[in-house]
Amino acid sequence: MLNAGGGVAVERAAPVSRRAKLLSTRFVARDTWWQEFDCPDIAAAALPGQFVMLGVGLDEPGAWLLPRPFSVGWTGPGGEVGILLRAYGQGTRALAKLEVGQTALLLGPLGRPFETEGADVECVAGGVGLAPFIFLAAREASAGRRVRLIYGERDAGAVFDPALIASLTDHDPELFTEDGSAGRKGLVTAGLDAASGALLLGCGPTPLLRALAAFARKHGRRLQVSVEEHMGCGIGTCQGCVVRGADGRWVKACIEGSVFPAEELDWGAI
């Protein structure tokens, strides 16, 4: 089966909705937690680049919280699903307060994954855009392949514990911070290698994705990006999470993405 980008589309499992117990939660950086949920169905089916909608559901009287999309950050052999959660606002702060043993509602796996087809891969992550690449690097490591993982944060306080990354992925990320307080000083894009022919994968803030798209265009590199937009449902019903496609259409990040080959998007409008 051919996808819109001309590559071979990966078979995706149908999403399921599951109430899942929080197995562990670990404070890993400023405002940032690594949470693992007991959710074997989603763990077995998820592919790197796919995401889950995570919320508390409707059971709490008076509670109201729309679910938020999170990249699947890792899947464990015991059916664990790991996510990297940075508390930006009211909703993510509420999710960060979940305690071990409490449950949350997970809907997934959702969206279009990265399609690497065994290629050499360079992953470029900004902030919690690191999450799908932990999953990808771990999968690749278990298949005996290595990926290059370039990870940028604003400063040392925001950096996700490198030792935990290494333990999950068997990879040491190349770290950049804007103020130089950890790793090399500079934007994560400073780590890009113009001479490399590897497939570029990007996830992070929109300015980073724009810079990657410009770099890829300039150097003739293949690039896939994971985009994010305010999302209501994650399954295409609300039509809320659109970005501008290269053909002028609004494309839905949740079901047509969230991973897109860069050439499918209108970078002038993103």
Add this chain to the structure above:
Amino acid sequence: MLLASGTCGYGQEYAGLIPLDEIGGLVTKAVSLEPRPGNPPHRVAETPGGMINAIGLENPGLHGFIAEKLPWLREHLSRAQVFVNVVGHSAEDFAAVVSGLDGEDGFLGYEINVSCPNVKGGTMFGTDERALADLVARLRGCTERPLVIKLTPNVPDVGDFARICEEAGADGLSAINTFPGMVVDISRREPLIGNRSGGVSGPAILPMGVYATWRARQTCGLPIMGIGGIRNAEDALQYVLAGACLVQVGTASFVDPGAAVAVHEGISEYMQANGVARLEDLVGALGARPGAGPAIPAG
């Protein structure tokens, strides 16, 4: 009970997630005569006790719906009843969609959206008594299928507009659509939503929806679908007791795709626990205490 328009796509999106044939049915995303691209992002955001949306009625248009969406509904649903939500810029648009669909199989009737706050002129018919009466009468001439009018709450008295729909030949009402609202992003000093304003839904509007249902029940005898902020069976039963004979679950499905199933089961449990044999006995039964015998329908 039904899944509300705009929250369940065209049904297919929920295949495998919930048993559509066991909950009653659904109301499709709006269908217009021509395809509509929709509004720029952001299109949705959470609000206190709800959410705001300005999707802009993105849809594939009448012919796209018939070719791409209707076949799935026809082939995959057996017990679930489908209403097609219809929008238009003009009475001619509405009539063309209804006439264009009327010969097709795969759905029961129409929900006429005269109340969308997210497109220019979207509430024009729903807030103008004369225009609403003319539109309903015209559409009545286009179809013998059930014709349900989705009311806007943004009028002085929903009851007046409910009565107008009845007099013009409608078969039922949906009460209510979203409330217009705005969220400001104080960091950018701009409206958060790309369309600037949007429609507010969710639990925050539950009491307004229940009130609108009660007002409509007082002024007309049409069956009413109660909609607005329903999260659980208790919320749904408020609508029923206020006068709704059906309910629609909307925004809650985003929080839990199984919300409609839970509402359906919860209503059955309430009826069993209270010795209610038929839901009709609860419709508009305000004042009839549990165990006090059959309620006398109002109106």
